Every structure is written in structure tokens, then in C-alpha cells.
Amino acid sequence: MGDCSAWEDVPRLQVRQFTDRAMREVPSLAQEILDGICREHPKLPLLVDESGELIALVGIRRALEDFVQHLVLAEGRPHHVHLEVFQEFGRGEGLHGRSLDSLQAMYRLGVRLAWRRLAEIGQQVCIPPPAMYELAESGFAFLDGLVDQTVRGYAEAAARQAGERLRLQRKLTQALIAEHGEPADPVHTRSLAEHAARIGWALPERVAVGVLLRPGRECVAPAVGQGVLLDMENEQPLMIVPDPALAGRPELLRRSMKGWSGAIGPAVALTEAAKSLRWAGAAVRLMERGLLPSGRLLHCTEYTEALVLLPPEELIGDLTRRCLAPLADCGPTQGRRLAETLLAWLETRGGAPEVAARLGVHPQTVRYRMRQIRELWGDEVDDPDRRFELELVLRAQRLRGELSEPIR
Known part of the structure; x- marks a missing residue:
């Protein structure tokens, strides 16, 4: 809309006649708009305020009054006055789970019905078409302001809901991982069910x-x-x-x-x-x-x-020192090679060729190392319990990267 308004060319008396008639029809128009919205959205909850009036009806009526009154105050160029009731409406709709699309559909329906009534009044008092076109544009701009208020309230409600869900979800998580007595404790199970129900989580x-x-x-x-x-x-x-x-x-x-x-x-x-x-x-x-x-x-x-x-390091460490004591006098390189050979032999229970393939060395090298192992451990390598302990500590060393991985 430009700086010059088409309403400036309309005689003030005519403008007053238009606004007076429109204001008289606001209550019935507001009811017509609410009835239309309820038909299109039958599940819309109609809440009442402290005086017993429908909150939605009060909001529609205030919006219409605000729009019409500013025809006179702003010379035909209505501007939006912040209406808290629409912010509250947005909060309520968000909490009831309706989408922004459904809210905007309600508003569009309201604007269509309002424009139809205002157009009839405009014809009755002979308002020129350019002024009425301008009024239509102003009506949609006014609607945008109401939508902004509603969206703000909707976003606040959504944020509160999300925060509350996270809080309840954390309470459920903490209840699930809490240490308690018997696994089948009915009190604990009932508590979990209550926490889960608050966020709609099905207990698995x-x-x-x-x-x-x-x-x-x-x-x-x-x-x-x-x-x-x-x-x-x-x-x-x-x-x-x-x-x-x-x-x-x-x-x-x-x-x-x-x-x-x-x-x-x-x-x-x-x-x-x-x-x-x-x-x-x-x-x-x-x-x-x-x-x-x-x-x-x-x-x-x-x-x-x-x-x-790996986690029980103290126990494994003590067992390692006892089981691998025979390697104490060997150098680091020799000790590691003997340990890898012993582990390969324990894992394969095979002869020199199988152990050699696992280590990537010559079978004769394996035979030489096995003679050294028998000299160091003696008959202990034939004892099932000792072999089990040796395999445990050697596998732990390999997991820690102290021994090489076998060739698969």
C-alpha cells in the first residue's frame, strides 16, 4: 500500500457510518466465525475464561473490534495491536497437539467470513471499490500479525513440552539403570511403568x-x-x-x-x-x-x-607375573617370540607346521622355540589348568598390543 490511502478520499461521515455498522455487527460476526471454525474443526476444545465467556469468542471479537476501530484512528489503514489472547490461544493449541497448519486454516476461514460481512456493509454505505480493496489488503496484513502472536505462543508451548518430556525421560532413564534388589521386584516394576506412562513409552x-x-x-x-x-x-x-x-x-x-x-x-x-x-x-x-x-x-x-x-587388571597382572616368571631371564625380543609361539601352540594344539603357519615362520624355528619353552616350563605345559592360565594371560597381552596378532 502506498503513502496515499484510498480511504482519504472517502468522506469522514461515510467512514463513520461504515465503522459504526461494522462495530454493531461484531458480536454476531464473531459468533458466526466461531461456529464456522467449529464446523470445520469439530474437535476444537472451547475453554472459558474467569467470567464464563468462551476464550476463542473473546479473542475473535477483540480482533474484529481492533481492526474496525483503527479504520477511523488510522484513516483507513488498520495496524495490528498485540493481543495476548492470541498468544495464549497458540499456547493452548500447541499443548493440545494441533499443528500450525490447522491453526492457520482456522484463521483463513475467519478472514473469509469477516471479509464477506464487511464487503456487504461497504456496499450498504457506498464505500468506493478502491477503498474496499485496500481494506482487504489491510485485513490480510492484520491477520499476519495475529498469526505471529499465535505462532509465538505455539512455539513457547512446544518448547515447554519438549523440556518437560526430556525431564520425564531422564527420570525414566535413571529409574531403569538404578541398582535395586530382586530383579522381579514388583515395586520397582510398577515404578518403571508409571514413569514410562508419563511419556507414552511402551515397556519392552x-x-x-x-x-x-x-x-x-x-x-x-x-x-x-x-x-x-x-x-x-x-x-x-x-x-x-x-x-x-x-x-x-x-x-x-x-x-x-x-x-x-x-x-x-x-x-x-x-x-x-x-x-x-x-x-x-x-x-x-x-x-x-x-x-x-x-x-x-x-x-x-x-x-x-x-x-x-582386560578390565580386571590387578588379577590378570598378578597371574601374568606368576605364569610368565620363566621368561624373566630372557631378553625382551626373545621373551616376546617365545610367548607368541607358546600362545599359538596353545590355541592350535597342533604340530610345528600349524604353529609355524599361524606365526609366519619356518617350522624348524617353531621346533627350536618349543624346545626352549619346555626347558623353561617343564611339565607345566602339559597340565590342563596351567595351560588354561597361560592362554588367559597371553591372550590378555595380545589384546593390549604386547604380542603380535596371528596370521589368519
Whole structure:
């Protein structure tokens, strides 16, 4: 609209006649608009204010009055006055789960009905067409202002809802991983059901708990989907995966965790989630020390050997010193070669050719080393219990990178 308004050419008396008639019809027009909206959106909840009036009806009436009154005050160029009732309407609609599209559809319907009535009044008092066209443009600009107010309220409600859901989700997560008494404790199970019901989470039979390593301070939470619970409040975020063996679940996790790393524990009964968490935590600690691969989400069940042998360092360390005492007088290189040969022999239970193929050396070299091993350990290498202990400590050394990987 330009600086010169078409309404400036309309006699003031005529403008007053138009606005007076429009103001008299505001109550019936507001009711007509609300009735039309209710027909189009029958599930729209109609709340009342403290005086018992319908909040939606009050809002529509105020908007119409504001628009018409400013025809006189602004010489035919209405401007939007902030109406808190529309912000509150947006909050209410957001909390009831309606979309912004449905809200805007209601507003468009209201504008059509209002324009039809104002056009009739314009004809009755002979308002020139250019002024009425300008009024239509002003009406849509006025509508934009109301929509802005509603969207603001809607966004506030959405933010509050999201924050509340995250708070309730964290309470559920903490309840799931909490240590408690008997796995089948009915009190604990009932508590979990209550927490889950607040966020609409269906209790699964089994869960797996993941511990995540943030790729950066400002990283965005992984898009794991609604069924997977995330607790991003910890330094190392937690993830609870329902029914992890469900078809498509592993692939969904793989895609959604791109850029993230961490470990996911074994699947356990719902009330034993703390056990899965312990394994995931142990795996993450090994990842941080470089003893397990990083840069992706590891499944603990694929690294059982490392998780069994590496965390109890004191016990394994003491057993290692006792079992490998015969190597104390050997040099580092010789000791490592003998240890690798002994482990290859224990794993294959084969002769020199099989052990040599595993080590990538000549069979005669293996025979020479095995003679040295028998001289150092004697009959102990034939004792089943001693062989088991030797294989344990040597496998642990290989997992730590102290011995070479065999040739497959």
C-alpha cells in the first residue's frame, strides 16, 4: 500500500457510518466465525475464561473490534495491536497437539467470513471499490500479525513440552539403570511403568544400555527415534534401546549414530538394565585407553574376550607375573617370540607346521622355540589348568598390543 490511502478520499461521515455498522455487527460476526471454525474443526476444545465467556469468542471479537476501530484512528489503514489472547490461544493449541497448519486454516476461514460481512456493509454505505480493496489488503496484513502472536505462543508451548518430556525421560532413564534388589521386584516394576506412562513409552521385555562419547561440546543429539531413550545431561550421554534385536533396530542405530562413538551393552531383562550399563561403561573406558576401536558404536557382545580379560587388571597382572616368571631371564625380543609361539601352540594344539603357519615362520624355528619353552616350563605345559592360565594371560597381552596378532 502506498503513502496515499484510498480511504482519504472517502468522506469522514461515510467512514463513520461504515465503522459504526461494522462495530454493531461484531458480536454476531464473531459468533458466526466461531461456529464456522467449529464446523470445520469439530474437535476444537472451547475453554472459558474467569467470567464464563468462551476464550476463542473473546479473542475473535477483540480482533474484529481492533481492526474496525483503527479504520477511523488510522484513516483507513488498520495496524495490528498485540493481543495476548492470541498468544495464549497458540499456547493452548500447541499443548493440545494441533499443528500450525490447522491453526492457520482456522484463521483463513475467519478472514473469509469477516471479509464477506464487511464487503456487504461497504456496499450498504457506498464505500468506493478502491477503498474496499485496500481494506482487504489491510485485513490480510492484520491477520499476519495475529498469526505471529499465535505462532509465538505455539512455539513457547512446544518448547515447554519438549523440556518437560526430556525431564520425564531422564527420570525414566535413571529409574531403569538404578541398582535395586530382586530383579522381579514388583515395586520397582510398577515404578518403571508409571514413569514410562508419563511419556507414552511402551515397556519392552528387554533393553540394552549404551554409553556415548560426544564428538564435540556443541554436538547435536543423535536422531535415534522416539522409541530409544536418550539422557544427554551426562558428560557421557546414556542411551536405552528397547528390544535391541527387533528387526531393523541395529540398522537404525548404525545410521543415526553416524559421527558418534560409544558402546552398547548386552541385551538384558528390563529390570536388569544396570548390568548392561556396567558392560557398556567398561567398554567405553577401554576405548578411551585405545584398547578397543573408537569412532563408532561398539556392541559389547562382539568384544567379549577383551571385556572379560582386560578390565580386571590387578588379577590378570598378578597371574601374568606368576605364569610368565620363566621368561624373566630372557631378553625382551626373545621373551616376546617365545610367548607368541607358546600362545599359538596353545590355541592350535597342533604340530610345528600349524604353529609355524599361524606365526609366519619356518617350522624348524617353531621346533627350536618349543624346545626352549619346555626347558623353561617343564611339565607345566602339559597340565590342563596351567595351560588354561597361560592362554588367559597371553591372550590378555595380545589384546593390549604386547604380542603380535596371528596370521589368519
